[in-house]
Amino acid sequence: MAEITFPIGPIHPALKEPERFMITVEGETVVNADIRIGHIHRGIEKLVESRTYIQNLYLTERICGICSFTHTTNFCQATEDILGIAPPPRGLYLRTIVNELERIHSHLLWVGVAGHEMGFDTLFMYSWDDREVVQDILELMTGNRVNYAYNTIGGVRRDLNQSVSDKLLKGMDFLETRMKAYVDIGLNETTILKRTQGIGILKQPEARKYSAVGPRLRACGIAYDVRKADPHAAYGEIPFDVITAETSDVHGQYVVRALETIESIKMVRYMVKNLPAGDIRVKAPRKVPPGEAISRTEAPRGEDIHYLRSNGTDKPDRLRVRTPTMANILNVAHTLKGAQIADVPMIVAGIDPCMGCMDRVLIIDNDKETSNMVDMEELRKYAIEWYKEAPNR
Amino acid sequence: MARPGYMIPELLGRLGKKPVTVLYPYEKLPTAPGLRGKIKFHTDKCIGCGMCARDCPSGACVMVEFKGEGRKKSPEFNLDRCTFCEQCAESCPKDAIELTGEYELAHFKKNELIIR
Numbered sequence: 001m002a003e004i005t006f007p008i009g010p011i012h013p014a015l016k017e018p019e020r021f022m023i024t025v026e027g028e029t030v031v032n033a034d035i036r037i038g039h040i041h042r043g044i045e046k047l048v049e050s051r052t053y054i055q056n057l058y059l060t061e062r063i064c065g066i067c068s069f070t071h072t073t074n075f076c077q078a079t080e081d082i083l084g085i086a087p088p089p090r091g092l093y094l095r096t097i098v099n100e101l102e103r104i105h106s107h108l109l110w111v112g113v114a115g116h117e118m119g120f121d122t123l124f125m126y127s128w129d130d131r132e133v134v135q136d137i138l139e140l141m142t143g144n145r146v147n148y149a150y151n152t153i154g155g156v157r158r159d160l161n162q163s164v165s166d167k168l169l170k171g172m173d174f175l176e177t178r179m180k181a182y183v184d185i186g187l188n189e190t191t192i193l194k195r196t197q198g199i200g201i202l203k204q205p206e207a208r209k210y211s212a213v214g215p216r217l218r219a220c221g222i223a224y225d226v227r228k229a230d231p232h233a234a235y236g237e238i239p240f241d242v243i244t245a246e247t248s249d250v251h252g253q254y255v256v257r258a259l260e261t262i263e264s265i266k267m268v269r270y271m272v273k274n275l276p277a278g279d280i281r282v283k284a285p286r287k288v289p290p291g292e293a294i295s296r297t298e299a300p301r302g303e304d305i306h307y308l309r310s311n312g313t314d315k316p317d318r319l320r321v322r323t324p325t326m327a328n329i330l331n332v333a334h335t336l337k338g339a340q341i342a343d344v345p346m347i348v349a350g351i352d353p354c355m356g357c358m359d360r361v362l363i364i365d366n367d368k369e370t371s372n373m374v375d376m377e378e379l380r381k382y383a384i385e386w387y388k389e390a391p392n393r
Numbered sequence: 394m395a396r397p398g399y400m401i402p403e404l405l406g407r408l409g410k411k412p413v414t415v416l417y418p419y420e421k422l423p424t425a426p427g428l429r430g431k432i433k434f435h436t437d438k439c440i441g442c443g444m445c446a447r448d449c450p451s452g453a454c455v456m457v458e459f460k461g462e463g464r465k466k467s468p469e470f471n472l473d474r475c476t477f478c479e480q481c482a483e484s485c486p487k488d489a490i491e492l493t494g495e496y497e498l499a500h501f502k503k504n505e506l507i508i509r
Contacts, residue, residue, distance in 0.1 A: 051450070058450035058478045122400055129413050140425040149478040157483065158427065181403070189399040
């Protein structure tokens with residue numbers, strides 16, 4: 001492969017790990033894919049060291065815009081672990097409710113994004129419309145739609161009152177019927193089946209080798225979920241099933257995510273009905289004694305890990321974050337090999353990349369020894385056109 | 394049964410409904426009661442302890458000289474830097490800070506976004 005210099009694209013400041021894919025093709029088939037990450041290193045881990053634990057709550061929340069709550073949960077859990085304090089049961093339940101609401105909104109968002117990538121914008125519009133229901137519930141419960149600022153060290157910051165929980169249950173009923181419709185559409189609509197079935201196949205041994213996480217792993221038939229494997233918050237007390245699919249392709253991920261959302265809706269309903277009474281938080285000291293802790297949570301995209309080391313002051317010594325996309329990006333390079341160019345957006349969107357910004361894709365034609373740069377939008381258009389030409393491809 | 398156009402009945406069902414989007418400046422969606430919006434500062438309750446400025450994660454709240462009676466310093470809230478996390482209101486021992494539901498914060502002058 002010839003050495004090629006290319007401009008680093010416009011950087012999207014809202015995303016944690018932007019990526020660039022260098023794709024080598026032979027005709028329409030991808031023979032090699034090279035992924036580079038880290039163009040927008042924001043230095044959050046270093047910044048954490050110069051801020052107090054309370055300020056860091058709001059900083060860790062901004063690691064990711066979609067799964068913001070899972071990062072604060074992790075940070076709070078790690079800090080609570082070192083401090084040796086445990087939030088009261090009601091606080092843990094409320095924390096778990098918001099975690100599940102976040103999963104619902106994130107999976108609905110993915111259904112929309114996947115629909116958009118396959119040129120099925122109707123699905124995109126409808127699923128994002130339904131997502132507003134859960135966003136409104138989150139706003140009502142926490143005070144904001146995206147950066148909830150709901151978690152605090154030692155519990156949560158707002159209580160759930162009767163009127164909000166009524167609205168929550170009503171919203172869950174509506175969303176359950178809608179989600180069942182999306183499962184139905186996903187299994188029967190030919191547009192979805194043709195663009196997702198048999199695409200981006202990751203076999204079980206490879207999934208283990210590349211340490212895939214979250215719905216990507218569960219779509220390969222491996223029933224691994226941090227909520228079951230290492231129950232945090234109130235997950236140990238809530239009945240739920242781990243959803244898996246055997247197909248190992250993008251369609252399997254669609255099914256896993258859609259069924260998981262229904263499972264989350266049931267969990268939220270169970271938790272609201274069985275919410276323990278009492279305090280929502282315990283007072284936490286400002287200074288944290290020396291120690292270290294690891295916290296794991298199941299973010300909507302997969303396993304999210306925080307490692308925290310404290311040094312006895314009110315500021316952490318070190319924080320290390322392993323986001324789910326970081327783990328999943330490894331298997332994308334593998335699954336892209338042998339795929340068609342038109343399927344690249346679908347495979348990449350399949351893992352639900354947190355950064356969502358495949359800023360630049362470079363297509364290098366081995367025969368012609370030329371290269372041209374296309375952005376995500378052009379590639380999406382190309383993919384839709386390519387399938388339009390011959391629908392039975 | 395897999396077939397194309399499986400979603401068409403749903404599309405037809407939506408034909409009679411009005412659009413989901415609203416014409417924003419003329420028509421506004423209701424906001425949630427607990428929305429964290431523009432900060433309201435009760436200067437008579439403040440004792441100038443500086444807890445709000447100490448906990449502010451974004452540097453929006455800073456302590457400045459206070460010209461009036463009763464205390465030496467007073468917080469100043471720069472809403473252009475504020476992330477509306479409500480930590481200052483939580484840290485305040487005298488409940489002098491409160492977050493209102495006001496969310497339309499576009500102004501022509503920067504000075505209008507500083508609350509004293």
